[in-house]
Amino acid sequence: MPKSPGQAGPPPGPGPGGPAAFKKGPPGPVAAQPRFEDVQKSRKEHVEPDGRRVIVEPGNRTIVKQGDRIVIRHDETERFRRGGRDVQAARRPDGHTETFFVRPDGMRIISVTDGNGRLVRRYRRGPDGREYNIIDNRRFMRNVAIGVGVGAVGLAILALAPPRVTIPREKYIVDYGRASEDDLYEAFDAPPVDSLERAYSLEEIRDNYELRQRMRYVELNNINFASGAWEITPDQYPKLEILARAILRVLRRSPDEVFLIEGxxxxxxxxxxxxxxxxxxxxAVAEVLSETFGVPPENLVTQGYGEQFLKIPTPGPEPLNRRVQVRRIGPLMAER
Known part of the structure; x- marks a missing residue:
């Protein structure tokens, strides 16, 4: 299996609850989340001189719209603050912010973001001082305009042809409702379906559909979200158990892998x-995977795409368009 950037690290820590979480029932009700109406009312919006519309939401989310392009970026470390972790942050002399928490075994999980909140690097540092890369965007920061900050927008758009997919469709797009754990593992463990020209940054992967489509993916179609809501109710947590098991199987082989969860x-x-x-x-899917089933949060990244990639081309309500997709993206970031 192609390796992600950085040297092979130790097995990931057990995460909150650890493997025993697989045998436990779902936890009790979580704290009530704000209503979407409250999010809408709390937005702060302005228009840049070049016409960019910038919307800042509570919870450190920024949406930037210009013409027919729209993108959202969020706090890359917010999920780490769940589960009672003691998360600390410090600003470095170079203007970057280093956010970290320490596992019980002494392993430190570190995320470095720049002044615009763009993820520069995510890595583990062991008690012996050795470092193990998970995500490393440092080599891209100088020559690729990536990320979104308040008043600044950048999309890492690439001129890529759609991938040549020669495998059966059901193996390329795995229907979670019909798949076994082995089916999921096979999809996550597989190499890209088409050749890659080079290694890519996380933002390039997030911003380019044709690039992401070079990896097989799993389509979650059994999680039901209430209209205008994003919370996963506890009675639905067990639906994600098989997904968590498959991801953990991959991480036991390659602890520096990265999975992208798309909304x-x-x-x-x-x-x-x-x-x-x-x-x-x-x-929300990433949080359940980590807090209920022990998937290390540092191995997950998330991204919302709104209505940009409709499965069924219709302007009306369509359950098949309301979905979450999960794919392994480590090979796209790997040095070739």
């Missing part, structure tokens, strides 16, 4: 609202 909506409502909801729903 998608139908076309009902505004594109800004749909972008926000899709991003929050992707994060």
């Amino acid at each position: 998608h909506t139908d076309a009902v409502g505004s594109d800004v609202d749909n972008m926000s909801l899709s991003d929050r729903r992707a994060s």
Whole structure:
């Protein structure tokens, strides 16, 4: 299996609850989340001189819209603050912010972000001082305009042809409702379906559909979100158990792998609202995987795409368009 950037690290820590979480029932009700109406009312919006519309939401989410392009970015470390972790942050002399928490075994999980909140690096540092890369964007920061900050927008758009997919469709797009754990593991363990020209940054992967499509993916179609909501109710947690097991199997072989969780909506409502909801729903899936089933949060990244990639091309309500997709992206970031 292709390796992700950085040297092979030790097995990931057990995470909250550890492997025993697989044998436990779902936890009790979580604290009530704000209503989407409250998010809408709390937005702060302005228009840049070049016409960019910038919407800042509570929870450190920023949506930027210009013409027919829209993108959302969020706090890359917010999920780490769940589960009672003692997360600390310090600003470095170079202007970057280093955010970290320490596992019981002494392993430190560190995320470095720049002044615009863009993820520069995520890595583990052991008690002996050795470092193990998970995500390393440092070599891309100088020559690729990536990320979104308040008043600044950049999309790492690449000129890529669609991938040549020669495997059966059901193996390329795995229907979670019909798949076994082995089916999921096979999809996550597989190499890219088409050749890669080079290694890519996380933002390039997030911003380029044709690049992401070079990896097989799993389509979650059994998680039901209430209209205008992103919370996963505890009675639905068991639906994600098989997904968590498959991801953990991959991580036991390659602890520095990265999985992208993508949120998608139908076309009902505004594109800004749909972008926000899709991003929050992707994060909600990641949180359940980590806090209930022990998937290390540092191996997950999330991204909302709103209504940009409709599975069924219709402007009306369509359950098949309200979905979450999961794919392994480590090979796309690997040095070739």
